[in-house]
Amino acid sequence: MDVHSRDYRARARQIIEETPEVREAVNAATQTFVDNRQKAFADLDGTALSRWAERVKSHALSHLADYLEEAEARLVERGAHVHWAETASDVHQIFECIVREQGVKKAVKAKSMLSEEIGLNPFLESCGVEVFETDLGEYIIQLLGEPPSHIVGPSIHKSLDDTRVIFHERLGTPRDASPERLAEAARDLLRDAFLTADLGISGGNFLVAETGSIALIENEGNIRLSTSVPRIHIALVGIEKVLPKWADLPTFLQVTAKSATGQPVGCFVSMIQGPGGSPGDEPDGPEELHVVLVDNGRSRLLADPEAWEALRCVRCGACLNICPVYRQTGGHAYGYVYSGPIGGILGPGLVGLEETLPLPFASSACGACADVCPVRIPIPDLLHVWRQRAVERGLTSDVERSVLGLLTSTATRPRLFGWAEKAAGLLPAPVLRHLPMLREWSAGREPPRLEGPTFRELWDEGIE
Amino acid sequence: MSDERVSKRARARILGRVREANQEREPVEHPGTLPDALEPPGPFGDAGRSDPVGAFEDRLRAAGGEVVRLADEAAARKWLEEFAREFESVSVGVGVPDTLQPALPKAQPSEAALGVSVAVGASAQTGSLVLSSKEGRRSQLLPPVHLIWVRAGDVHTTLGDALQACREDLPATLALHSGPSKSADIGQILVTGVHGPGRIIAAVLLGPRP
Numbered sequence: 192m193d194v195h196s197r198d199y200r201a202r203a204r205q206i207i208e209e210t211p212e213v214r215e216a217v218n219a220a221t222q223t224f225v226d227n228r229q230k231a232f233a234d235l236d237g238t239a240l241s242r243w244a245e246r247v248k249s250h251a252l253s254h255l256a257d258y259l260e261e262a263e264a265r266l267v268e269r270g271a272h273v274h275w276a277e278t279a280s281d282v283h284q285i286f287e288c289i290v291r292e293q294g295v296k297k298a299v300k301a302k303s304m305l306s307e308e309i310g311l312n313p314f315l316e317s318c319g320v321e322v323f324e325t326d327l328g329e330y331i332i333q334l335l336g337e338p339p340s341h342i343v344g345p346s347i348h349k350s351l352d353d354t355r356v357i358f359h360e361r362l363g364t365p366r367d368a369s370p371e372r373l374a375e376a377a378r379d380l381l382r383d384a385f386l387t388a389d390l391g392i393s394g395g396n397f398l399v400a401e402t403g404s405i406a407l408i409e410n411e412g413n414i415r416l417s418t419s420v421p422r423i424h425i426a427l428v429g430i431e432k433v434l435p436k437w438a439d440l441p442t443f444l445q446v447t448a449k450s451a452t453g454q455p456v457g458c459f460v461s462m463i464q465g466p467g468g469s470p471g472d473e474p475d476g477p478e479e480l481h482v483v484l485v486d487n488g489r490s491r492l493l494a495d496p497e498a499w500e501a502l503r504c505v506r507c508g509a510c511l512n513i514c515p516v517y518r519q520t521g522g523h524a525y526g527y528v529y530s531g532p533i534g535g536i537l538g539p540g541l542v543g544l545e546e547t548l549p550l551p552f553a554s555s556a557c558g559a560c561a562d563v564c565p566v567r568i569p570i571p572d573l574l575h576v577w578r579q580r581a582v583e584r585g586l587t588s589d590v591e592r593s594v595l596g597l598l599t600s601t602a603t604r605p606r607l608f609g610w611a612e613k614a615a616g617l618l619p620a621p622v623l624r625h626l627p628m629l630r631e632w633s634a635g636r637e638p639p640r641l642e643g644p645t646f647r648e649l650w651d652e653g654i655e
Numbered sequence: 656m657s658d659e660r661v662s663k664r665a666r667a668r669i670l671g672r673v674r675e676a677n678q679e680r681e682p683v684e685h686p687g688t689l690p691d692a693l694e695p696p697g698p699f700g701d702a703g704r705s706d707p708v709g710a711f712e713d714r715l716r717a718a719g720g721e722v723v724r725l726a727d728e729a730a731a732r733k734w735l736e737e738f739a740r741e742f743e744s745v746s747v748g749v750g751v752p753d754t755l756q757p758a759l760p761k762a763q764p765s766e767a768a769l770g771v772s773v774a775v776g777a778s779a780q781t782g783s784l785v786l787s788s789k790e791g792r793r794s795q796l797l798p799p800v801h802l803i804w805v806r807a808g809d810v811h812t813t814l815g816d817a818l819q820a821c822r823e824d825l826p827a828t829l830a831l832h833s834g835p836s837k838s839a840d841i842g843q844i845l846v847t848g849v850h851g852p853g854r855i856i857a858a859v860l861l862g863p864r865p
Contacts, residue, residue, distance in 0.1 A: 219843060247686060410838060435685060473826065484669070496679070
């Protein structure tokens with residue numbers, strides 16, 4: 192996927208001004224996720240649990256090469272083909288070989304953010320393969336020609352009516368069809384695709400080194416079907432997805448589901464150890480299993496002494512749901528596969544800081560993301576790391592640099608800060624609006640009136 | 656360059672870079688097995704340990720599944736006869752005992768009205784049935800209704816225990832089914848029966864293993 196993050200500010204403004212219904216839909220959906228997550232964690236020691244999960248992931252990452260070799264060996268023993276890919280073009284080449292050799296014409300695909308990273312669908316289409324996204328949300332946005340807007344709910348920015356319109360145009364359902372009727376239309380069309388496709392494509396939530404298991408969590412059953420019915424299954428797995436032991440898996444399945452949707456675990460979980468059909472002596476299942484282990488920037492990020500912790504991410508989306516900035520626009524403003532707080536630290540880490548600016552700045556630094564992360568990634572700290580690097584490398588605009596400089600020199604001199612704070616309160620609104628730090632922010636808003644005693648004055652008096 | 660040569664070169668480079676990246680890093684110890692006190696969820700704690708079948712039933716029902724408890728094989732056969740009346744055809748997983756198969760015409764999984772499986776285990780903690788691909792996956796996934804037999808003795812308190820019990824003989828795919836297929840992708844409105852079965856019935860056999 193091409194990265195368009197540089198247009199973040201313009202896109203965010205456009206979404207907020209021109210499509211206010213997106214903000215409404217995203218807010219409603221993320222609030223539901225937030226409420227459900229909170230209920231799911233109400234009766235357990237979330238902090239201790241996340242400390243445990245953090246240590247398992249950090250352990251796995253600090254021994255990553257050994258665990259990848261172990262997973263590979265287990266998979267090969269079970270008759271799977273293991274491929275390694277450094278870049279998107281390596282992945283493309285691997286797919287092209289399989290698709291050509293096997294004469295693949297039709298593929299059913301489960302949701303995979305990694306496949307978005309490497310632009311898999313357009314590539315397969317250029318090879319003459321018809322690709323069906325089978326997750327209902329992914330299918331809706333595939334019809335619309337849009338990228339996913341959220342890690343877990345790719346179509347959360349779309350309303351019922353948006354789906355009615357596109358299904359009416361493309362599937363011929365009535366203009367006022369019920370959600371059940373719409374789901375049935377998609378089910379019928381995709382059921383035929385499942386039964387006739389040569390290839391099923393999936394991602395992987397976890398890769399267990401000890402057993403070579405690829406674990407996948409879902410609610411619809413489309414992942415189970417994509418990985419069970421077609422003759423060939425290809426799983427795309429990022430190298431950072433490793434868990435050391437089979438015994439680690441049950442907790443990670445639960446923590447991920449609880450963090451994402453508040454469910455105890457997804458309605459369906461697949462734990463795949465090898466091919467099923469003729470080599471595996473089982474009644475059905477794919478005859479060939481290909482596992483593609485993908486780097487695409489991950490090993491470089493691992494070498495980063497500060498930013499590497501982003502690699503613990505389990506893609507639950509909890510940081511997006513809680514983020515007051517993400518909730519204004521949904522994911523499309525960010526112009527990158529991963530949006531929200533995690534996108535602001537994965538983007539510069541995987542693709543590069545220059546390409547993904549200003550994503551580390553697309554945050555109010557409120558810290559809510561750190562509180563909900565199930566693997567304790569210090570997201571606000573890492574956003575700050577990337578911001579500092581952007582300033583050091585001269586990548587920020589002169590205005591941002593001078594504002595940051597001014598802010599730092601003022602904020603570190605208490606008397607000057609107090610004076611500046613008082614002075615700001617005395618300025619009339621039109622002048623306030625043109626202060627460099629507020630100009631952009633106030634373009635779409637009424638500037639606040641700074642009145643009454645300042646925070647520092649209240650602090651000195653003592654709060655009654 | 657051929658696919659294999661691409662992959663071989665990539666493997667060497669990736670593992671090389673990963674090892675180099677970790678050379679400077681202090682290795683982190685594995686924290687060991689999750690302490691019992693941290694097992695999610697807290698609420699059913701002691702109750703779940705004394706009555707895993709009850710806890711399993713609560714969980715699966717909360718997710719939209721159905722549960723029936725059957726005292727012995729005779730009760731199971733009687734219940735099955737009644738239950739099977741609303742279906743026209745069935746697809747049965749390999750290994751489902753004759754006595755637990757409904758007297759319905761057999762059909763391909765893609766055509767059958769009902770799929771019947773035997774679970775290799777269950778987890779009370781998550782309300783999950785553990786299914787093996789050794790019995791065939793199509794009858795677990797394609798029919799709109801899925802009946803799953805499970806023995807009360809195979810219902811474990813935690814998901815960890817249920818998965819550990821399968822550790823020594825893992826099939827090509829081990830699956831957890833913890834509710835009917837569902838989606839809220841259309842305007843955030845919950846719809847059941849999207850791709851997988853829209854009805855899931857766990858029939859718990861309480862009697863001793865025959």
